[in-house]
Amino acid sequence: VQLVESGGGLVKPGGSLRLSCTASGFTFSDHYMHWIRQAPGGGLEWIARITDTGSATYYADSVRGRFTISRDNTKNSLYLQMNTLRAEDTAVYYCARDPDTSNKVDYWGLGALVTVSS
Amino acid sequence: VVMTQSPLSLPVTLGQPASISCRSSQSLLYSDGNTYLSWFQQRPGQSPRRLIYQVSNRDSGVPDRFSGSGSGTDFTLKISRVEAEDVGVYYCMQGVYWPPVTFGQGTRLEIK
Numbered sequence: 001v002q003l004v005e006s007g008g009g010l011v012k013p014g015g016s017l018r019l020s021c022t023a024s025g026f027t028f029s030d031h032y033m034h035w036i037r038q039a040p041g042g043g044l045e046w047i048a049r050i051t052d053t054g055s056a057t058y059y060a061d062s063v064r065g066r067f068t069i070s071r072d073n074t075k076n077s078l079y080l081q082m083n084t085l086r087a088e089d090t091a092v093y094y095c096a097r098d099p100d101t102s103n104k105v106d107y108w109g110l111g112a113l114v115t116v117s118s
Numbered sequence: 119v120v121m122t123q124s125p126l127s128l129p130v131t132l133g134q135p136a137s138i139s140c141r142s143s144q145s146l147l148y149s150d151g152n153t154y155l156s157w158f159q160q161r162p163g164q165s166p167r168r169l170i171y172q173v174s175n176r177d178s179g180v181p182d183r184f185s186g187s188g189s190g191t192d193f194t195l196k197i198s199r200v201e202a203e204d205v206g207v208y209y210c211m212q213g214v215y216w217p218p219v220t221f222g223q224g225t226r227l228e229i230k
Contacts, residue, residue, distance in 0.1 A: 044166065044209055046219040058217045094165060102154055103172065104213030108165040
């Protein structure tokens with residue numbers, strides 16, 4: 001199982017950024033997927049989950065209405081569109097696989113750093 | 119559901135045992151009879167890695183010096199003999215009451 005995030009970088013407050021996660025080593029379309037973030041020196045914060053078909057999405061209160069999780073099973077890819085970014089969104093963003101909808105998270109990606117600063 | 123870990127910092131001598139506690143604000147026993155509590159290890163500069171799922175099941179490749187136990191709201195991760203490669207932060211996680219999936223604050227294990 002390999003998960004590789006891309007698209008991180010420096011963005012000004014109020015700006016937008018789109019993260020991608022490319023999956024390999026497993027049947028991507030069989031699994032729900034998550035985005036989880038970690039602020040510098042901080043703990044882990046779950047932010048979004050998407051079903052295997054992409055038909056349903058779920059968000060943490062901290063990002064609902066600003067972030068959108070989506071996927072393209074033909075490209076084995078997961079996305080996170082982040083709008084109206086704030087300084088407190090600065091974090092390493094991980095995509096993670098959901099093994100079986102009950103245990104929720106097993107494999108994690110390498111992470112992508114997003115810095116929101118003027 | 120709030121996950122509370124203790125201690126937050128754990129200095130351990132090489133070769134000695136270590137124990138981390140995780141308490142949930144509600145029982146993690148699900149209606150299917152299983153308890154969905156996982157433990158993750160994050161070594162310095164790395165992504166988290168799952169060690170234990172459903173309280174006591176070790177993931178493939180995880181050394182048997184790691185073990186998990188507990189039930190309901192009280193859980194423990196034990197390392198029988200700490201090695202240098204065990205340095206890092208350990209997190210518990212619940213997936214029963216979601217959204218959101220919630221993690222403990224993390225316990226930083228260091229070598230004394």
